[in-house]
Amino acid sequence: MSVLREKLENSNDAVFTAEFASITGGGMASVQKNSARLAPWFDAVNATDNPAAHAHTSNTATAIAMAMHGLEPIMQIVCRDKNRLAIQSDMLGAALHGITNISLLTGDDVTAGDEPEARRVFDIDSIQAINIARAMTNGKTLSGRTIRPAPDFYLGAVENAAAAPFDYRILRALKKYRAGAKFLQLQICFYPDRLEAFCKGVAKIAPDLKLLPTVVLVKSAKGLGFMNDKVAGIDVPATILTRVQSASDQSNEAYKVALELASHALTLPGVRGLHVTDFRHDESINDFMSDLGRTPKWQIT
Amino acid sequence: MTCPKTLRNGPCGGVREGGWCEVKPEMQCIWVKAYDRSVSLPLPKVWKAHFNELRPPVDMQLQGTSSWINLVTKRDQQVPAGWIVENRKH
Structure with a gap:
């Protein structure tokens, strides 16, 4: 059983997940370097699938490489680049390599990336993909063919608590839960009030759904501005932008904002841990986890 | 759509x-x-x-055909054999 599943389903321990930096070049050395940074702190780490519509090393290859370097992968599959056959073969390929944590996402549109002229696929949507994955765990492909033994997936998804329509996001989380998702990694959210309303709502109607809100570590107001302008579904309120912009030490202020958002998120109902996205790429991830009261699995030298 | x-x-x-x-x-x-x-x-x-x-995946074979006829003949309700919707209680 995956550590992620064991911890979320059979314990009350807080769970921390992170995002693996996408691999383009750098070979296994870059995988090793990234894994060494994250392994002491995180229970599982996302192997992304062409994030922000940019081509990178494939989700399956990344997940396998991560596992080789001691990380437990959560393999993401997005619906933008693959039709229903390719999505099922991603899942079967993951199962072949013993990767069982699968997270299914709609995915950013091709226009968010550097190849906007590409054909967008979206043959199925994330909720349909979750339902297909759940049926696979019962030993059936979408067409009804038998898979024996059935893959033992632990299924997750993503939801954006900060995007309209706010009330419906709770119902959409329920829809994902009913389709088969056991955990949700939430999109980065700079509105504590929206996150709180979402978590309270989900805890009420789907109390078994495990929520992992995302906090992002950036170094400056420019980093926040980039997310606000370029990343689909993320809005950074002017109060936060101004606060970081006007600080004498922007890096420190941005860090403090992330810590405040994280501390608040961890108090919310239904929340079982955090997902951390690190765009600082420095040692501050160690400080961040320590400041949240975590201890590393082993001493970092 | x-x-x-x-x-x-x-x-x-x-x-x-x-x-x-x-x-x-x-x-x-x-x-x-x-x-x-x-x-x-x-x-x-x-x-x-x-x-x-939960709406099922779209049947691409129906592209370009009459949705009214598909509605009357219930062709539009056909789903793949492995499309199983569980009525999970919460």
């Missing part, structure tokens, strides 16, 4: 502040519009509940 991502089960996570479409920022998200109407219009409860139903 005017969702540029052709989504069938609600809005994606890319909806912009104010409810605008991720792909076409000048357009209001069709799912935001649909949800608002499902709440505000005086529709029968059973219709409103349809909004939360």
